[in-house]
Amino acid sequence: METKKLNPNQIVTLNDFPIYDKQALKNYFEAYKTNNETNIPLCPVIPSEIVIPYFDTTLSGKYQDFRRSHLKSEFFLLDGTHRTTAATLTKSPIGIIIFRNDNDILEARKLITPKKILPNKILDKNIKENCKILNDHFTIKPYFQTVKEKTERMIREKVIDQYLID
Numbered sequence: 001m002e003t004k005k006l007n008p009n010q011i012v013t014l015n016d017f018p019i020y021d022k023q024a025l026k027n028y029f030e031a032y033k034t035n036n037e038t039n040i041p042l043c044p045v046i047p048s049e050i051v052i053p054y055f056d057t058t059l060s061g062k063y064q065d066f067r068r069s070h071l072k073s074e075f076f077l078l079d080g081t082h083r084t085t086a087a088t089l090t091k092s093p094i095g096i097i098i099f100r101n102d103n104d105i106l107e108a109r110k111l112i113t114p115k116k117i118l119p120n121k122i123l124d125k126n127i128k129e130n131c132k133i134l135n136d137h138f139t140i141k142p143y144f145q146t147v148k149e150k151t152e153r154m155i156r157e158k159v160i161d162q163y164l165i166d
Contacts, residue, residue, distance in 0.1 A: 001104040003042055005093035006075070008148035011045060011084060012066075013077045015141035017150065018159035019085060028086035029164055040087075041118045042097040043080030044108065046130060050100065051076045054131035059138055066144040073146050076134055078122045081150075088151040089164050102126045 019025050031039050048067075052060055067073065075096065077084065087094045097117065099105050105126065111117045122130055138144070145153070154160050 001107040002098045002100075004096060004098070006096055007072075008084065008088040008094060008151065009070070009146045010072050011043075011075050011077050011094065011096070011147045012048070012070075012073050012144050013084060013147045013150050014081055014137060015143065015145070016081060018154055018157070019082060021082060022161070024082040025086055025160065025164070028083050029089055032086050032090040032092045040083055040095065041080075041113075041116055042095045043083050044078040044099055044117070044120075044122060045075035045096045046078060046099050046127065046134070048074055048076060050127065051131050051134055054128070054135045056135070056139070059135065059142060062142055063138075063144055070144075070146060073144075077147070078130060078134075079118070079120050084147040085151050085154065085160075088147055089160075094147065099127060099130070105130075 028040060048063075052063060055063060075098070078099070084094050086092075097104075097108055097111075099108070105123060108117050109123050112119050112123070117123075122133075125133070155165050
């Protein structure tokens, strides 16, 4: 199990738009803004080379088209859209935990605390099941975007409070 910090252009985010909990976004924004990142749980991701084999042919083709213009996007986000958006708005690196195999998920379960890893249904699933969930998600909403692009879209469409943008 590996943890690291990434830029928002390195993560393919989920297509849930707009943010569904504005208060959570504000709370994470304030934590990043005050350099209190130690209180922000890591965002679980899976490397794209592990996810793509679970995509059907059509979805895999769409991802390959996306990837040609997004060479740095190496990971798929499993959970953490509020955290990643807040990090992007404050120009902070995004703390992630990488799931490469089932053992990584088992190890992450041991870290569940509000400051390290949030309890989540993804921790009850193995790598294969999480990849299938990503396949289902992107089959319903068949387009790809990075955390950076999604945040820029939220700014353009003014679906977040102006003070977060300023």
